[in-house]
Amino acid sequence: MTVTGMNHFTVLADQLEQTVDFYKEILQLEEGYRPPLGFPGAWMYIGGAAILHIIAGRPLPEDRAGVLDHMAFSATGLSAIVEKLKSRGIEYTLRQQKESNTWQLFCFDPSGAKVELDFDPSEPAPA
Secondary structure (H helix, E strand, O other): OOOOOOOOEEEEEOOHHHHHHHHHHOOOOEEEOOOOOOOOEEEEEEOOEEEEEEEEOOOOOOOOOOOOOOEEEEOOOHHHHHHHHHHOOOOEEEEEOOOOOOEEEEEEOOOOOEEEEEEOOOOOOOO
């Protein structure tokens, strides 16, 4: 067996609608086809590939992060995403990696999953 790539992440949500909205509005993922699995949830897509499965209707662990520390996405439009986060009152941390100068933005989705967005160092710092 050889692993050939990442298929998808799954996050548990106690606020399905708000969680789907977060990934649609902030990260611009698209909600797409999800087979009838017998429990509530959504599949989020990028470029026709399902990369995030949101599952609702299950109890969330007391420690929301569990053993998965965070999920990271490559992104563009740093200033625009910062404005979206600010307009929704979503707290975030922004830093630049040493040496590479890649911008790293960290925030949490409505159910407590930690999200990292990585931006090219050429993107201007947000206002």
